[in-house]
Amino acid sequence: MTDIVAIKMSKATTNQVNRTTTTYLPLAVAPSQVLRGENCLKESGEAIARLGIRPLIVGGDRTLKIIQPYVDFITKKQQLITSSASYSPDCAESSLQQLQSAVTSHQANLIIGVGGGKALDTAKLLAYQCNLPVVTIPTSAATCAAWTALSNIYTEEGAFQFDVALDRCPDLLILDYGLIRTAPKRTLVAGIGDALAKWYEASVSSGSSSATLTIAAVQQARILRDLLFQKSPAAVANPDSDDWLEVVDATVLLAGVIGGLGGANCRTVAAHAIHNGLTQLRCAHQALHGEKVAYGILVQLRLEEMVQGNQLAVSTRQQLTEFYREIGLPKTLEDLGLSNISLAQLRQAAEYACLPNSDLHRLPFTVSPEELMAAMVSLPKDH
Incomplete structure (x- = not known):
């Protein structure tokens, strides 16, 4: 949920609030909705469908295979038209360019990020660039990337370059404890x-x-x-x-x-x-x-x-x-x-x-x- 907080700025020479000048500062505190529970992913289809019926699912090659049975179940139940795309080799600018082409080709109206921090960062930034809603589905508890309005950019070789502040947190975060439990300790x-x-x-x-x-x-x-x-x-x-x-x-x-x-x-x-x-x-x-x-x-x-x-x-x-x-x-x-x-x-x-x-x-x-x-x-x- 992206809230806009109006802060009335104080004059430097007084403690009184200047009521004639208002500066608006974006404050991205939390996702619009968080679903969490044991095996809750299969029950999340309705919440996903409300955001879009043509989702592009972004993840790593291995994660996309793991998540496919869940996708098939939700797709059939909600009559979604889905397509998948790998973010490999990394959360890099070149990967984002390829994924933008996938968004256009699929005529996607929703991005779903599945996986660890880099997959979720990629999905969030892709959604931001394409002005689309985004769902994050973490497959481990290794980071808080599923929650935040921030994406880190790396080179194709995996070297950190810079981070990008986004205008909002994800529209939906699905924390499935059953899925998280399958990740390595x-x-x-x-x-x-x-x-x-x-x-x-x-x-x-x-x-x-x-x-x-x-x-x-x-x-x-x-x-x-x-x-x-x-x-x-x-x-x-x-x-x-x-x-x-x-x-x-x-x-x-x-x-x-x-x-x-x-x-x-x-x-x-x-x-x-x-x-x-x-x-x-x-x-x-x-x-x-x-x-x-x-x-x-x-x-x-x-x-x-x-x-x-x-x-x-x-x-x-x-x-x-x-x-x-x-x-x-x-x-x-x-x-x-x-x-x-x-x-x-x-x-x-x-x-x-x-x-x-x-x-x-x-x-x-x-x-x-x-x-x-x-x-x-x-x-x-x-x-």
Whole structure:
């Protein structure tokens, strides 16, 4: 649901509200509708049909095969005219151009994105470019991409390039727990890592903001962190538990709420910047998004310790490290499968993370590529 909030701006010289000047700021908080439940996808046909009867289904090759029985059931029941298209090789500008041709060829009036973060980002951006409604159907709990009004663009080789802010969240999000449960456990663990970053980054990027929605977003991020600390071990151990359901809701839905409420005041900081830097290395592509982000949180805390002498960051990092060890998140470059990374590759990742427009510069101190490299390699290893 895209709300437009009218904010009456205060004059610089007074606390009085200027009632004659109104500035409209878009605030994309949440999808228009969220359907969630066990095997709810098969019951979602009516909600999908209300948005369009000629959907183009966008996903990866493997996901499109998995989802086909659901599509066949809904298509027959609702008399939809469907077509499918792969977003491969990545959420890249070239892929989007091919998909726009598929939209035209099919005369699509609805986009349905199915899969992980990149598939959903592609579908959202495609719908935005074609001015069509979009449905997101996540097949894992690895990210909150099914919720957000944001898409990340990568090269065809999988290197992060930039993100695109969209004018609204998806029109419909379908969270089918039965479908999510078929995903590898590793995807949920990665989603926990990605969701944890909401607190460690938003609490920094929000600064001393007194804006009501920013405060609400940061507090929700703290609640999200605490919930994940408490329930993640049991959730990872038992996908049939109530804890599992709550953690899935947290990583897919609550994490998205925080981004919607906080907006520009609660953006990513060093953890995601380090992820973006690592994506420039082909050898890092086997690690999931949330795994790289989780490692980035530890590096962000290590930077606070090294550059600021922040001792609270030391104890926080130690607490996180224990939690990572318990649920299986990476704590070092070695854990990410990068034990043989060269100095040149490390510098490439660090220099990208430190580019002038990088989110890393939302830290309250300056970081050089050399300092970032030192932080990345100096995290304690398990013995």
